[in-house]
Amino acid sequence: MIPATPDALQTVADAAGLPLYRQVYERFRSAIAEGALKPGDRIPSARALAKEIGVARGTIEVAYSLLASEGYIQARGQAGTVVAPNLQPAARMASAAPAAPAARARPAEAVEDRWPRPAAPLPFQMGLPALDAFPRKIWARLGARHLRGMQPPDLGYPDPAGLLGLRTATAAYLQVARGIQCTPRQVFITSGYNNTMQLIMQALFKPGDSVWVEDPGYPPTRVLL
Structure with missing residues (x-):
């Protein structure tokens, strides 16, 4: 509606x-x-x-x-x-009215324009996991259980770095599975690869800095840089 x-x-x-x-x-x-x-x-x-x-x-x-x-x-x-x-x-x-001048594309928009996604997932598509193997039924059951247990404070804005519970679980996983010693305060949850790269570039790089990238590599990385 x-x-x-x-x-x-x-x-x-x-x-x-x-x-x-x-x-x-x-x-x-x-x-x-x-x-x-x-x-x-x-x-x-x-x-x-x-x-x-x-x-x-x-x-x-x-x-x-x-x-x-x-x-x-x-x-x-x-x-x-x-x-x-x-x-x-x-x-x-x-029949549309004349369009207003397009605003300058932000980095994420530039990536979408220069690296279009197919209408349906392709076999071995770069940057995409095996979606057919995702445990959707378990995910839906756990999601429903969590939603039923939510309290009013849970509906507010989360921490900008990501939900504390998710960051805590991520830190524990990294320590056990990858041998990386870190705390939840050192974990940031982003909305994906592009968002992560933008965060890194804004935090670490200055205009004119030189960077090395893999060749071949992930095409959106070059567009973002």
Whole structure:
């Protein structure tokens, strides 16, 4: 279910010169063209959206009717209204407003652009473990058990270095399995290789520093450096 107020629909009161129904229509069309709303995504009911943004229900119904007549959305009765599943990207972009100048890509974005990932995992794919061997049932059971035992403090922001329990277990594993003597305070949990490399580079390197990398090596490393 798409929230009633995505960025493109936050307000209809600040647009001058257009009827309210047209403002709603334009915001939905822009959200679809920009990919904020994707084919098959469910959109709010006319009643819910009218209440959310403070307009008459009829205003939303007119906007929805116009969107439906142009093939942007489809009504599915009790299942609600969705962005047309067969809407093609080219058709969406053809009616989009001119795009704003693209912001300069951050390092992580540059890596994604220059090292695209396949739609489905490939055999022996670099940087990817054997996902078919992952114990998903055990993982799901342990995850459900942990969620049932969570207390309100557990729902707050964790330590920036990572959950203390995970860092403690990691330090113990490193000591037993790898012979590395370290404490939980010396362990940092990151969101992956790219995040780890960025943290290392920001902490250790200065502009103009020289580095050595393997050849052949992991391509995203060169992009990050």
